[in-house]
Amino acid sequence: MSIQVLKPKFHVDECLEAVRECLEIGWTGMGFKTVQFEQAWKEYTGHKYAYYLNSNTVGLHLAMKILKMNGGWADGDEVITTPITFVSTNHAIMYENLHPVFADLDEYLCLDPEDVEKKITDKTRAVVFVGYGGRVGQLDKIIEICKKHNLRLILDAAHMSGTKVNGVCPGIWDGVDVTVYSFQAVKNLATGDSGMICWTNEENDKVTRQLAWLGINKDTYTRSNKGTYAWKYDVDYVGYKYNGNAIMAAIALVQLPYLDEENARRRQIVDMYNEGFKNNKNIKAVPAPHHDECSYHIYELIVPDREALLGELAKNDIYGGVHYRDNTEYSMYLYANGTCPKAHEVSQHLITLPLHMWLTDEDVQKIIDVVNGFTA
């Protein structure tokens, strides 16, 4: 059996039962399970507001849009962001005609507070922080900087489902304006595609609900519960079709109660890897602050020759990955190439090792042996 880099574990029978419930009731769209999942997510995370979306990408877009609207930002205003992320993070800035300014990274591959502060100009309006691999990095320092310079802070928590610090989800820390999670197919809490946007105030949550539903100011579920006048809604914005649906929410509701124990297993695997590599001077694992509560969406090594190691792993039927290429190498973001030397350097040497619920301890040992055999 080959070993994949990422592989979700679905609790299949329970998921099918939950989906069956939607199909039998005849409610597969927005409402019903989506409302239940929003409630469950609020209870699990401590967020006051949560709106279920069809992806994290659209959530980041709405976050930018609403902050831009509220703040009266102009086209071309700047948002400080990371070069080592999935492109969604940076595209969300572009969707709103804002300008991504890239800041360099720290040892956790999260934004480096010092460089963030250096990149602030009089056009800077916000910072997007990616909790890389579930790591909280130096988010506390970034919060201080944002407060000091009156910048909004968006937390791209796509990797952070289940990450806590002293039992608290960092998304609810004072100073984070909005947190966006992903429940995409290979994320820690996997569905097919979906996400959650969590604001700190009711007004933004309300506007999000309308914008994500074509600008309509009542959703179908509320209307059909009220019965009459279901057709008599208003449209306040040119909104989008960004809402999540009950089928995905049904799966999420099944998966959520397993999240903590699955993340604990991820940490066990990370411990095995770290132990296995600690005497190998040629490679270095990317550390995480608050290791005991990190969701560890991915396990990263910094290696001398990534291509060669990926090839060697593949020969052994083990498939590693790369998260991520320096975004300033993409045509779109080439204007910023050279602005983040540390990120650029490390991105040439990053390799993602398999980390998921299907790995046995023997698999992990095999991976360690192959990596050490090739690099030590």
Ligand SMILES: *Cc1c(COP(=O)(O)O)cnc(C)c1O
């Ligand atoms: C997966 C991912 C996204 C996008 O999530 P979707 O739910 O697929 O839209 C955004 N940011 C990061 C860092 C991601 O890994």
